[in-house]
Each structure stands twice: as C-alpha cells, then as structure tokens.
Amino acid sequence: MPTRDLFELRDFEDAPLADGEVRVRNDWLTVGPAMRVRMSAQTRGYLPPYALGAPIPGWAVGEVIASRAPDFKPGDMTLHQFGMRDFGQGPSAAFEKLPSIGSPEDYLNAMGSTGFVAYFGLLEICKAEPGETLFVSGAAGAVGSTAVQIGKAIGLKVIASAGGSDKCALLRNIGADAVIDYKSPGSLDEKLTAAAPQGIDAYLDNVGGDHLDAALANANPRARFAISGMIGSYNQDQVAETMRHLNRIVTQRIRIEGFLPYSDRADLLVAFRERMAAWIANGTVRPWQEVRTGLGSVPNAIQDLFAGGFTGKPLIRLHADVAPL
Amino acid sequence: MPTRDLFELRDFEDAPLADGEVRVRNDWLTVGPAMRVRMSAQTRGYLPPYALGAPIPGWAVGEVIASRAPDFKPGDMTLHQFGMRDFGQGPSAAFEKLPSIGSPEDYLNAMGSTGFVAYFGLLEICKAEPGETLFVSGAAGAVGSTAVQIGKAIGLKVIASAGGSDKCALLRNIGADAVIDYKSPGSLDEKLTAAAPQGIDAYLDNVGGDHLDAALANANPRARFAISGMIGSYNQDQVAETMRHLNRIVTQRIRIEGFLPYSDRADLLVAFRERMAAWIANGTVRPWQEVRTGLGSVPNAIQDLFAGGFTGKPLIRLHADVAPL
CATH class of the missing domain: 3.40.50.720 (NAD(P)-binding Rossmann-like Domain)
Incomplete structure (x- = not known):
C-alpha cells in the first residue's frame, strides 16, 4: 500500500514554452489502480516505472492557456497525461483536442x-x-x-x-x-x-x-x-x-x-466514443464518479482507491473555476 | 487415483448385428488423461460421465469383421470409440474408415x-x-x-x-x-x-x-x-x-x-492429417509410444498414466495377429 510519506507537493518553475509546445491549466485529474503497477521498480513489459523525484504522469483534462503549436489555441479543451499537477506542458502531439461530444470530465471516466x-x-x-x-x-x-x-x-x-x-x-x-x-x-x-x-x-x-x-x-x-x-x-x-x-x-x-x-486498439476509440456519448445522452449509461478537490487530495485518493473507499471513478477537481458536478 | 478394484474384465454376448451396424475386431487401444474426468459423477459441460457396469468407451482402431452397412466391408480398417473391449459394434456412422495415409496405430497418437x-x-x-x-x-x-x-x-x-x-x-x-x-x-x-x-x-x-x-x-x-x-x-x-x-x-x-x-474443430482434421502424415513420412515427427499387450493391461495403464509411468502415448496391442511396432 503506498504510504503518505512517498508523496510530496512541490512547486516547479514553468519552463519556457518551446516551439511546438502547449501549456494547459488542468481542470480535472483522476487516479486509477494501474498507477500502482508503475510504482514498482520492475513492471516487466507494462508501462515503465515512475521516475523518482519527478511529477507523476496521469490522465487529466484542461484548457490551453498558451500555445506555440498551430493545432492548438487558448481556450481549447484537451485530454492528456500531464496530470498530477495544476499545469501541464509539452509537445502538442501529446495532447488530444477533446471532441465536441460529451462533458470534459467524462473523458476521464465513461468516455475515456x-x-x-x-x-x-x-x-x-x-x-x-x-x-x-x-x-x-x-x-x-x-x-x-x-x-x-x-x-x-x-x-x-x-x-x-x-x-x-x-x-x-x-x-x-x-x-x-x-x-x-x-x-x-x-x-x-x-x-x-x-x-x-x-x-x-x-x-x-x-x-x-x-x-x-x-x-x-x-x-x-x-x-x-x-x-x-x-x-x-x-x-x-x-x-x-x-x-x-x-x-x-x-x-x-x-x-x-x-x-x-x-494503448493497443486506439483504432476503435472513435467508434467507442460515439456509442458511449449516445448512451450517456439518452440515459442508458450514467457515469459514476466521486469528486475530491485540489491537487493535495491526490495521495489520499490513491490510498482510498486501494482500500475500496470509492464508488465509481475518483475525480479530482483542481480549481474553483470548474463547476462542481 | 483410480484404484484397481474399480475395473473388471467381463464377457458380454455379441448382440445380433442390426441393419446399418458394423462389428470390428479391435487391434489397438489407447488410454488418456481425459478419461479420468469422465470417471467423476459431475463433469459439468465436458463429455458425460461413464456409465457404471458398462464397457468404458475409448479410442480404438480395428478391422471390420462383419457389416450390415453399405459403407463398410470386412477388412476395412476403422477408427472409433468402442474401445476398452476386444470387439466393437455399433451404427456405421460411429466408425470412421481410416484414410490411406499413415499407420493404423498412429491414428491413436500423432495422427489422431x-x-x-x-x-x-x-x-x-x-x-x-x-x-x-x-x-x-x-x-x-x-x-x-x-x-x-x-x-x-x-x-x-x-x-x-x-x-x-x-x-x-x-x-x-x-x-x-x-x-x-x-x-x-x-x-x-x-x-x-x-x-x-x-x-x-x-x-x-x-x-x-x-x-x-x-x-x-x-x-x-x-x-x-x-x-x-x-x-x-x-x-x-x-x-x-x-x-x-x-x-x-x-x-x-x-x-x-x-x-x-x-469435437469442436473437426473441419480442420483433414488438413491436419495430411500435414502430419508428411511430417511422419519425412522423419520430422517421430510418433512416441509405449506398447502394452492385452485388454487386461488397461487398468494398470490408466494408473501408470497418472503416475508419470509412460513416455509418449500408451498403446495397448490387443492380439497376436497385430505385428509389434
């Protein structure tokens, strides 16, 4: 079980935005069981272990606040893996512009x-x-x-x-x-x-x-x-x-x-999202989530996840500009 | 582990040969691990349990000695599941005429x-x-x-x-x-x-x-x-x-x-047999077997099978007219 002392909230300076990069203010994060696999030294064929002392990568949705890439402009909503932080930044290819269907937070849950x-x-x-x-x-x-x-x-x-x-x-x-x-x-x-x-x-x-x-x-x-x-x-x-x-x-x-x-069958993702958006829209699927607030709630959320403390998907709402669900 | 007292050699009268039936003198039998599953009262979806007091069914090859079916004549070699007995008899649809490729006993092993x-x-x-x-x-x-x-x-x-x-x-x-x-x-x-x-x-x-x-x-x-x-x-x-x-x-x-x-993919059997016969003919596959003699050797063969006493396939040679391998 990951203990609380393994986590630390740390401030990082924004790196200058390089050509081709975007900077995003994250609205929502999530945590999931597979994170635990990457907290081991050996993952043997799964995604690589997390680097020590560096921000944990993880799924997030947020809004572009600065862009030096032609495919993104401020205000665009994106899905990406620069989570477990308030602001994400990286090459634009690592960000996906959210489709027009569904709510942003659903891309961390039923649409994701x-x-x-x-x-x-x-x-x-x-x-x-x-x-x-x-x-x-x-x-x-x-x-x-x-x-x-x-x-x-x-x-x-x-x-x-x-x-x-x-x-x-x-x-x-x-x-x-x-x-x-x-x-x-x-x-x-x-x-x-x-x-x-x-x-x-x-x-x-x-x-x-x-x-x-x-x-x-x-x-x-x-x-x-x-x-x-x-x-x-x-x-x-x-x-x-x-x-x-x-x-x-x-x-x-x-x-x-x-x-x-x-990772293996991204070719089916568009068809999946269309079908799921229709199910959500007509009430066939109601996304389940349990919302916590602020980046500081992440370590406890990870612990609670393994203790069966959540029903539905854990979502972390990062700042007050995001409407509660 | 099946104990010796569970088995009995018993003589049965030949039933009269009905229209559409064939009678076969068995040359070779085999025993296999799956037999043990059918020695339980509950097989839950697998083949049904063996009936108590009746001959055990099992794979055999043998020669037709009497036929009231148009598709078989005396001398034909057949593969069937009226094994664990010296003579098998039943409707001709339950017997398969052996193809012309391969040795008869191989149909209980590498060709079977x-x-x-x-x-x-x-x-x-x-x-x-x-x-x-x-x-x-x-x-x-x-x-x-x-x-x-x-x-x-x-x-x-x-x-x-x-x-x-x-x-x-x-x-x-x-x-x-x-x-x-x-x-x-x-x-x-x-x-x-x-x-x-x-x-x-x-x-x-x-x-x-x-x-x-x-x-x-x-x-x-x-x-x-x-x-x-x-x-x-x-x-x-x-x-x-x-x-x-x-x-x-x-x-x-x-x-x-x-x-x-x-039982599930018999449609692939012909292609399999052709490829296996070619492998056996050119020495790529050498069928392994260990031969015992006489119907009375079956109970010990079943016990030895589960004790790791065989290398390769157990074959039972039933009578002296069959050439030893």
Missing part, C-alpha cells in the same frame, strides 16, 4: 480509458451476445460500474459483485439483475451459483483471486473472461492466490485474456 | 486426437510464429512429445519440461532446445527463466499448477497459452493450486485458452 476498457472487454474480448449472462467483479468501481450499464444496454443478464450493502444497493439501482456482497459470510463460489444458477458466459474481472476462481467454478462451456485488472494484487510483489478450479479452463474450454485497449 | 491437440494448440490457439519461444510442459507425454517436434518443424525455439533425467534426455534427442527437469531441486520459475532468458511467447500446458504459474512469470507481452490438459488435477475434485503470478495476465496481456479440437 475507463469506459473503453469496459466496452472493449465486453464487446471485443468477451464478444458477449444478447441473452448471455455476464459477471462483473469490483462492480462498484469505475470500470465495473460502466460495464454493468453497458451489459444491460446490450441485452445481457448482469451479475455484479461489490463489498458492502451500500455498494450493492447502488448496483441494483443501475440495473444489475443480481448482486453479490463479497464481504457477507459464505463461499463466493456458492453465492455466484445462487445468483447465476444458469452459469456465466462472460466475465469482466477487476479483482482476480477468489473472484476469478468463483467465475471458473461457474463458467459455462466456451465462457470468455476479460481480465481488466486485479486490484487485490497490485500492492504486493507476489500474491499467493489459492485457486481450486483452474482445471475447468480445459474441461469448459474457457478463454481468459488480459487487455490494454487504450 | 493426441497429435491434433498438439497441432491445433500451437497453430490455431497460440498462433506461434517462426523465431518465437515455446514452452511445453509434460513434454514427455503423448501430446507434449508431439508438440515439441511440431514446434521444431515450424521454426520455434522449444523449452520442454519433464520429470527425471531419462525423460529429459529423450526430449533433447527429439530436438528440444532446452530441457527442464521439474523433479530436480530449485524453483520452477527460476529454471524456466534460466532456460528461456528471452521469455516465452507461447505455452502448451499439459500440467497446470506450478507449471502454469512459472509460464506466467516468464511470459512475454501478448503471450498465448494453450491449455490442453492439467493432468496433475484430474484425480481430485478440487485442487488447491497456489498461484503467484496471475496478475501478469493483465500486465502482459496474456491469453489463456482451453480447447477440445477433436
């Missing part, structure tokens, strides 16, 4: 990599078909809550797991057909069997461990598992998970696949 | 479902490309030994694991680039890292458990794992496997897939 992971996981990895049964673990999280709503939008029966009765009630409100409180007494295998006696055809895994094992125990033949995260394991170098149902991979011909669509 | 699993796993599931590194666990077994040879035939670097120095020496003889003796002291993760410092791109898993975990620990980005069997787990209802590297499914975008090509 979070929503894209849920969408890609269900439609491209699981290839879930109407009438099939989907299990979503960590369903009160950012990816999970979006996946539950996409699942209902495309005609799936959706089983959702979360920790605690409050989160479970919220999941029923957004349409989950059955909800599992993993913190309640009893075996997760059996709770999933009770919630999905017909078995599961697709699984979006945000948790790993016992949730993955319960999904294996309840998988129908040719079930597809999209592994979008294993938040339970990111704070340990090696997590010893006890798995009892791995042999069902063979007997049920299960496919299990990890994926990082934002 | 065993070879098809190895072929399909490497070419269709792993989609292994020349120059990539393949890891094969249980490589001295029937599927594994065929996979090692196919891997070399298609230009892969092949790392093979087996238990004991004799099996390891045999694997070097058939072309494995590096061999891991999983029974020698030390961590399997580290042995695999030493054998494949460049990491692995494809994995054919016949073992599961610690072998699967070591493959995860050493997987390159976008590695593909074809899970053809988990022989270590078939004799227990639930096997508690300790897995330490499951989170690499996400960070390395690994795909893990169980498959049963003989």
